[in-house]
Amino acid sequence: MTSVPPYSPQRRLALSAALLPALLSITGVRAAEPLPPALRIAAVSRTGPSGKTLFAGSSALVAEQGWLAAELGKLGVKLEWVPVTTNSVAVQVNEAFANRSIDFAQYGDLPSIIANASGLRTQLVVPGGSMNNTYLVVPANSNARSIKDLKGKKIALHRGRPWEFPFARLLAANGMTQKDVRILNLNPQAGASAVASGSADAFFTLSDAFLLEDKKVGKIIWSSKQAPQDWKMRAELWGDSAFLEKHPQLAQLVATAYVKAHQSVVGANGRENYIRHEVAAGQSRALVEREWEGDATNWNARWAPLFTPELRAHYAAGAAYAQQARLIGRPLDTSRLYAPQFVEQALAQLKLQNLWASR
Amino acid sequence: MKSLANGAGALLRGLLLPALLLLAWQWASGRGASAAYVFVPLEQLWTGAGQLIADGTLALHVGASLERALTGLVCGALLGVATGTLMAQSRVAERLIGPLYHSIRQVPLLGLVPLIALWAGSGEFAKLLIIGIAAFYPTVLNTFEGMRQVDLRYREVGAMLTLTRGQMFRRVLLPAALPAIITGVTHAQVFAWLACLGGELLFAAAPGIGSLLLVSEQTGRMDVVLLSVLVISLLALALNLGFTRAARLLVRGRSA
C-alpha cells in the first residue's frame, strides 16, 4: 500500500472534519444536545408474588400515575425503572451513578453525601418522602431502659447505612460518644439474630425492629417518632448533575411527576393508597401502620418538597458527621448539593405553592 | 433379593439420623421465644412450605434461579473449553493466559463483586457474568490438562495419517480429552450454583431462590428462610447428582 502524502486533499478533509466540532464549541455554536434514548431512575424494589418487580415509596406512585412515562414518550424518551435491593441500596446506586447507568435515584441522605464526597456529582432534585423512623431494640429480657443504660455495651449497627447518622444524634443528645459503646458492624439480618440470642445488647435499625418485638425476642426502648423531624432518615430524589445540566427539560418533567406524586399522597385517600402500595411491595400492613403511629411529624410535612433551612442544616450536619466518623476523607461543602429550580418550577406549574407553605 | 433388602436397610438406616435431628429441632423450638426465632416449629415450616408451593412462588423462584445458573454455566463452560483448547494448542497462548488465570483464580469470587458491579452494573448481566466466571475456571483447567495429556502415541498416529489440524482436533484430541472436559463441567456446575446464589444475594432484586432468601430475611419470615436454605441445598444436590450421572454415562466405555 503506498503511503498517502502528508497534506493530500483526503487528509485535509479528514482533519477539518475532526476540527469542526472543536471550532464550533470555541465559537459557542453548540449543536443541540440530542435527547437520550432512555431516562433511568433507580428505586428500591422487591420481587412480588407473581414475579413482577414492585417499587417502594413515591416511585411506585410515579410509576402508577403513568404521567411521566407518557410525557417522556412524547419526546421519544423511554422511562426505565432500575430496581435496587433494600439490602445494598447505597452501594448499588452509587456504583450505578459512577458508571453512568442511571440518571436519577431515590435513596438516602448519607450515601448521597458519601457519593459527592468521593467526586461523583449528584444533586437533590425533589426532597421529601415517607421518612423512616429508627429504633433501638434490646433483648426481651434486658433491663436497659434507655441508651444511657447501654454504656459500654455491644450495639449492633450496620456501618455506612443512612441510619448511622440518627444513631450518632441519639448518642450526642445523651451526652455520649461512639467511644462509650461497642459497635458491632453487622448487617440487619445478623444484627437481628445477635439481639435475639442475647449476644448483642442492643440493635439499632429501621422498622424491622417490629419483627423482633412481634416474635417476642426483643423490645423497642427508643424510637425517633417523638424526636425532631430532622432525626428521621431521609430518602429523596437525587439526580446526576451532568444530566441536569444537559437535559433540564427532562429533569423538569421528572421533578413535576414526583411533586404530583407527593401531592396525591397528602391528598384525599393518599395515605391509604400509599399503604396499599407498600403492602403490595411486600411490607405487612401492621408494620407500616405501626411505623407512623404516635409519630410527632405530621404526614403533610414529611412530603413537603421544599428546600427549607432545616433541610440544608440536616445535610450540613450529616456531612460533618460523615467526616468525623471517617466515612468521607475530605470535608464536603453541602451548599452545592441542591437543585431547587426544578421543584420551584413544578410548584408554580401545578399551582401548589400554598400546599406546603412553610410554617 | 439380598441386595434389595440391603438397599432398603441402608435407606432406612440413612433416614434415622435426619429423623433424630428433626426431633432435636422440634425440642429446641419449644425452648422459648429466642430459640423459636430461628428453630422455627415444624408445623410452621410445613404450612409455610405448603403456601409457597401452592401460590407458585417456589416454582417461580426456583425456575428463575435454575435458568440463570444453567445459562451462566453453559456460557462459562463453552468459553472455558475454547480457552483451554487454545492454551493446549498454542504455547504462546498458554504463556500469556496462564499467569493471568492463576493469579485471578486466587481471589474469592465474592471479593470481585464490587468490581463487577462497577464495571457491569448490578443487573442480570452482572449475575450471569459472575456465574460464567465461576464456571470458566474449572473448565479451562480440566480442558487444558485433558488436551495436554492426550497420549502422544495417538498424536503420532494422527500425524502419520497426515490429518489436518482441524481433523486432528476433531477426531483425536477432542474425544480423548472429553472425559477430562466433562469432569471439568461437573466441577463447574457446583461453582456455578454457588455463584448464582451469591449473585442473587449481592446484586439487584430479581426472581430467584437467593432473592427469596433475602426478602424473607428482611421481612422476618424465618420459616421461608429455612425453607429457602433447604431448597437451595436440595437443588445443589440434585444438580450435582444429575451432572455426575450424565458424566458417567457419557464417559462410559472409554478407557481412562
Next chain:
Amino acid sequence: MNPGVLSAGSRGLGLAEQARMVVQPGRPEAATPTPVRAARPQARRGLVARWLDWRFSSWTSPLLVLAMWIAVTQLALAPEQILVPPWQVLVSGWELVQSGELGEHVSVSLVRLVSGFGFGSVAGIAFGLLVGLSPRLDDYTAPTFQVLRQIPSVALIPLFILIFGIGETFKVAIVAKASFFVVALAVHEAVKSLPARYLEVAAVLRFSRLQVIRRVVLPAIVPDTLTGVRIALGRSWMVLVGAELLAAENGLGQMMEMGRQMFRLDVVMVGVVLTGLVGLALDRGFRLLEAYLMRWQRR
C-alpha cells in the same frame, strides 16, 4: 491413566516433561528433562520462540494488563470512581499498612482461618476415616452428610450467630463447617478407593484392626487427603472472606465491604489484591508441604 502425570502439574514439572511421562508410562521418574528442541533439529529461532524460552515470559501478560490499567487511568477514559489508578491503590495500601489497620485485618482473618480450618480438617479426617472403614456408619450418615454439605455457608450466618453468639466463634464455626465437609469427603473417597490388595496383604499378615489402620490405611490415603486438605484450605479462605463481607467488625472481607460502602474503590482493590495474595501464598505453601511430605513417593 498414569497417576504420576496428573500430579505432574502440581509438582511443577514443565509440559515437555509431562509429555515424556505419557510416552513412558509406569516409569514417571525415568523422564530426564531433556529439552524438546533436541529432538527437532530445525528449531524456530524467531522472536516468538525466543520469547517463549525467556525465563520471565510468564510475567508478560500481567505486566501488559498493568500497563493497560495505567494507560486507561492516565487517559481518563473511565471516571476515577470506576477505575482507580494503580498508584492510588498502592498509596492507599501503604496508608493502611502505616495505620496498622491492614495488619490487623489480615491477622484477624488469618487467625480465624487457621483455627476454623484446624478444627474442621481434623474432624473431617477423623469422620472420613470412620465412615470409610465402617459401611454401617456410612449408611447412617450418608444422606444427612450429603444434604448438610450443600448448605451454603452464607445462608448459615444468622443461624450460627444464634447458636454461637456474636464474636469469633461463629466465624470460626463457618470456616470449620466448610473445611470439614471437603476433607471428610476426600478422606472417605480415599479410603473407599484403597486397593483391595493392601487389605488382603494385611489380612495375610494377621494385622489387628488398629494395625491395619495405622500401617496400611493411613499411609495409603495421605496423597489424596493432602489434596483434599489443600482444596479445603482454598475454599475455607473464600468462605471466610464471604462471611466477613456480611457480618464482621474486622477482617479483610469487612474492610472490603466498608470500602464499598464508603465508595473507596482503592480500599476495595487493596482488599482484592491482598485476598488473592494470601490465597496464593496459602496454596503454594501447602503444595510445598505436600511435596515435602510425599517425598518418599519419589524414591
